[in-house]
Amino acid sequence: MDFTMILPEECQSLIMSFTSPADAFRSAMVCQALRSAVDFDAVWEKFLPSDYKSIILGSSSPSSLLSLGMKELYLQLCFHPILLQNGTMSFQLEKGSGKKCYMLGARALSISWGDIPHHWTWTPQPDSRFPEVAELELVWWLEVKGRIETRILSPNTKYAAYLVFKLKIRFTAWFRERPVTLNVNVDGVVSGEGRRVSLDPRDEPRHVRERGDGWMEVEMGEFLNEFGDDGTVEFSLKEIDTRYIKRGLIIEGIEIRRNA
Known part of the structure; x- marks a missing residue:
């Protein structure tokens, strides 16, 4: 039985949050029913490092980053490194793992x-x-x-x-x-x-x-x-x-x- 037919989206997103970013991206591409569940903020906040807010607050543009949705923020940190420590260090995430x-x-x-x-x-x-x-x-x-x-x-x-x-x-x-x-x-x-x-x-x-x-x-x-x-x-x-x-x-x- 297709669990997407019986579980509410909130439960589906909770399940996806226990997987990995790579699994979430793949699921959204191959399963139409999971696409909206994968986009929930709760999924992507789980994939972000626990100290992501303090890291962003040390960057040059914290307000613009913290105003983003969780999935958009995750992707932003994957593809656009942010500068820390007065521009002497950069931080980003690996897309598939969130490391x-x-x-x-x-x-x-x-x-x-x-x-x-x-x-x-x-x-x-x-x-x-x-x-x-x-x-x-x-x-x-x-x-x-x-x-x-x-x-x-x-x-x-x-x-x-x-x-x-x-x-x-x-x-x-x-x-x-x-x-x-x-x-x-x-x-x-x-x-x-x-x-x-x-x-x-x-x-x-x-x-x-x-x-x-x-x-x-x-x-x-x-x-x-x-x-x-x-x-x-x-x-x-x-x-x-x-x-x-x-x-x-x-x-x-x-x-x-x-x-x-």
Whole structure:
């Protein structure tokens, strides 16, 4: 028997709220009877993170976001990252799971010599979500670090961190010849020995890939946020052989998202 014929829409929507966003989208497409039940605010508020209001209140346009219906808000957060912490961090949701995703902008990272214009410059980029990005002019010691608190991430979730970057065309040869070391550690415990990779996509097609937003990314490592307790995840990029000059790297940030 078709349960949509005997259960009121409120009961149908309650049932759907115990599934997943991906299930809700699929059900709305294949079952006409469930389409209106899936659109109930109660369904999509259940899919939003429990602290979504406080996250939005820390953004640049909280009133316009909080005036949306729950499904519209969910989709807005999936496709349009919001800026937090004075424009140095972004937040969005993964559409199929509702898991939290963050990106630490370049200004939220610790960059050695980053405040010296001769070594790094800070410029706007039209295809960046952040007001400015970091462009490497010239250093001998390349080191970039970032950190995020595990309590703000989704619990019971396997995450991966990705360096989001570009290369200036005339300097790509350097990154082909001198791979960088990428590391992720949780509460000071390093996950593995670190990844030694070239940032040139011609050398590392399995690791360096186009994102579709004008930037490239390379996975730095992964970690399990099992309980979402108070802890710290740290990320680093290093190439500290001072016999070689480094230049030509443009950093948008480090993105932390669910590792499917």
